[in-house]
Amino acid sequence: MxxxxxxxxxxxxxxxxxxxxxxxxxxxxxxxxxxxxxxxxxxxxxxxxxxxxxxxxxxxxxxxxxxxxxxxxxxxxxxxxxxxxxxxxxxxxxxxxxxYFLNNPYESVVVVDDQARVRYIPPVHERFFGIEHGEAVGKKVTDVIENTNLHEVVRTGKAEIGKLQEMGGVTRVVARIPLTDNGKTVGALGRVMFKGPETVLELSKEVVKLRSEVEFYRSELTGLKRRTFGLDKMVGNSDAIRQLKADISKVAPLSVPVLIIGESGTGKELAAHAIHSLSRRSENPMVFVNAAALPASLVESELFGYEAGAFTGAEKKGRKGKFELADQSSLFFDEVGDMPAEVQVKLLRVLQDGIFERVGGDRPRHSDFRLISATNRNFQEMIANAEFRLDLYYRISGVTIRMPSLRERPEDIPELVQSFLVAFAERHRTSVKGVDARVYAYLKELPWPGNVRQLLHEVEKAAIFCDGPEITLDNFRLMSHEVPERPAAPPAEFAPKAPAPASGRIQDAIEEMEKTMIREAMVRHKGNKKKVAEELGISRAYLYKKLSGEEPEPA
Ligand SMILES: Nc1ncnc2c1ncn2[C@@H]1O[C@H](COP(=O)(O)OP(=O)(O)OP(=O)(O)O)[C@@H](O)[C@H]1O
CATH class of the missing domain: 3.40.1840.10 (YNR034W-A-like)
Structure with missing residues (x-):
């Protein structure tokens, strides 16, 4: 043929x-x-x-x-x-x-050839455009259909999907598809996809809704992951730690304020993270306030925020304070025991019912936050000495959780050391060091005034100075002689009294040495107090006190 x-x-x-x-x-x-x-x-x-x-x-x-x-x-x-x-x-x-495809108004197609001339136009379109049956065939599509772009699709060979096209005073969502044969564009077809953009709007609303649902489940999943992560980060299997984890799991889902007490370095911040992670508020980030570092002059703007133009130097749009930022989340008040009296009084109302006012504002605002506070201070003593308000104490201590000191759980030391060595190796991309068995026995005997933080630093230093594959007793002995032990009792006891002259007294020498170490660490960490405290194995409250005694008044 x-x-x-x-x-x-x-x-x-x-x-x-x-x-x-x-x-x-x-x-x-x-x-x-x-x-x-x-x-x-x-x-x-x-x-x-x-x-x-x-x-x-x-x-x-x-x-x-x-x-x-x-x-x-x-x-x-x-x-x-x-x-x-x-x-x-x-x-x-x-x-x-x-x-059906040639006559249904929302399925029917207009077909043009490679010269963009109409080859087929369904009767329903002819009626819509008010043209006689067959009249359009052979004419340029641009002369027949208002605002068409089929000629461009024929020219470029590129499809146009979901485009809006105004025709006879109505808007339709259309698709224009090139037709190819043996790689050559031989024509194109155009069809109405949706009656109007409203339909697409409905669809896009549906997509937005579905997206937000996906977002919700994704954050739920992250929350779930974080949930186990929260407690898993707390290393230890002693009775004390197991009881602590059980208490945290019980308290976390309730919205009661939690006060975490314990010596410096026992993991209070870690516990606060775990409580937040295990609560329904974990989708939102926990907000931090270091009460000891909060100058009384800034307390209101920092905590309650301020309105636009509230004071010179204020941000133009105003700013949210910590309480507002913590809405639907947790607010972690670290070093709460070191809060000055004039700050304590300002918190009574917001801690009672969540109501506060921004600086320069004239309307009360509400925040639904969950308060988690931590301190290494002895509240009983402070209340007795009128250093901490009793009414405020009641508001922050719905439930009190006590962190066991490391001395109370020496059996956790090997597991802690292992976990620190693994983290150290990961951070420095080295292999994990082994530990000489005698090391554990030795470490279990030490008093650990700086608790887990101090252990962490001792282990890291030992790992740095250890040349072989195994950390030995010598690595630790060397370190512990170099670092003077500091008790972790209330920092006030250790605050510098007055600049000590070189008197020959041991206490003065220790203070001098301490100052030097702090100064050098501040330079090394470019003033990052958290890192300085971490490195030196002291609490941040202690560091702040030291610094405030040392630093000259701003000019
Ligand atoms: N059970 C634990 N398992 C693993 N790491 C721990 C544990 N407890 C504390 N740490 C680590 O010890 C260091 C100090 O912990 P954290 O800052 O939570 O203590 P803290 O009680 O809040 O101290 P401070 O009162 O001085 O602020 C952190 O690096 C923390 O990760």
């Missing part, structure tokens, strides 16, 4: 009279064999119109229509159109599907 595969648009037309005689045969239909195959298949049909898929060589698709005086066949070579052939073979009402 001449036309086979040489022309993708090749077709044939066959017309029969009522007696079944051929009255017209063009293209494919001139071939006797093709006619025979089509008619054989047609003789089994009792429909008046439809499509026939005829297997063989070549594969053929014939659509037919019969009336009183004639039957018309439109025959196409289906060799290169296997999908179409399969479709027609399997769907014996294929013509209805085509009908």
């Amino acid at each position: 001449q036309t086979k595969n040489s022309d993708p648009f090749a077709f044939g037309v066959l017309v029969l009279d009522p007696r079944g005689e051929v009255t017209c045969a063009t293209g494919f239909a001139r071939d006797e064999a093709v006619r025979q195959r089509v008619l054989e298949r047609y003789h089994h049909e009792d429909r008046r119109r439809g499509m026939l898929a005829i297997d063989g060589d070549p594969k053929l698709i014939a659509s037919f229509r019969s009336s009183e005086d004639a039957t018309l066949f439109f025959i196409q070579d289906a060799t290169s159109k296997s999908t179409l052939f399969d479709f027609v073979t399997n769907v014996d009402f294929a013509h209805l599907v085509f009908d």
Whole structure:
């Protein structure tokens, strides 16, 4: 057959009279064999119109229509159109599907050729544009359809999906798809995707809703992960630590204020993190306040925030304070026992009912925060000495959790040492050092006034100075002689009295040495007090006191 595969648009037309005689045969239909195959298949049909898929060589698709005086066949070579052939073979009402796609207002397509001339426009569109049936065929699409871009799609070969198109005073969401054959753009089709942007708006609202749900579940998942992480970070398996973990798990989900007491370095901040992580507020970050470091002059703006233009130097838009930031989250008040009396009184109301006012503001605000406080001070003594308000104490201590000192749980030392060595190796990308068995026995005997923090630093220093694969007793002995032991009792006891002259007294010498170490560490850590306290194995409150005794008044 001449036309086979040489022309993708090749077709044939066959017309029969009522007696079944051929009255017209063009293209494919001139071939006797093709006619025979089509008619054989047609003789089994009792429909008046439809499509026939005829297997063989070549594969053929014939659509037919019969009336009183004639039957018309439109025959196409289906060799290169296997999908179409399969479709027609399997769907014996294929013509209805085509009908639907050609006539339904929201499915029907406009087809243009490679010159962007209209090849097909469905009747519903003709009516919409007020044109006669068939009038648009052959015209430039831009002359027929308002605001079309089909000509550009033909030119560029690039699809345009979900574009808005104004037509006859209404907006539709349309898709314009290039049609390619053997890599060449032979035309394009355009179809309405949605009646109007409102439909898309609805869909996008749905997407936003689903996204926020995904976000919620994602944060739930992170929360779940953090939940175990919170307690897992607390190393130790002694009775004291197991009891502590059980207490934390019990208290954490309740919204009561928690006061964590314990010597410096026992892990109070770690416990606060665990409480927050195990609470329903864990999706939001915990807000920190170091009460000891809070100057009375800044307390209100820091804690309650301020309105725009509240004072010179204030941020233009105003600023949220810590209480506002902690809404729906936890507020961690570290070193709460070191809070000056004038600060204590300012907190009574907000800690009672969550109500506060921003500086320069004239309306009360409310924050739903959960208070977690920590101190290494002895409250009983402080209350007795009128250093801490009893009413405030009641508000912060809904539940009190006591952190056991390291002396109370020496059996945890090996596990702590191991975990510090693993973390050290990870941080410095080295292999994990082993530990000589005698080391543990030695460490268990020490008083550990700086508790876990001090142990951590001793272990890290030992790891730094250890050249071999195993940390030995010597590494520790060396370190512990270099670092003077400091008790972890209330910092006030250790606050410098007055600059001591070189008197020859041991106490003065220790203070001098301490000052030097603090000064050097402040330089090393560029003034980062947290790091300085960590490195020196002292509490931040202690460091603040030391610094305030040393630093000259600002000019
Ligand atoms: N049980 C523990 N397991 C592992 N690390 C711990 C544990 N307890 C404390 N640490 C570590 O010891 C250091 C001090 O802990 P943290 O800051 O929580 O103590 P703190 O009681 O708040 O001290 P301070 O009162 O001086 O602020 C931190 O590096 C912390 O990670």
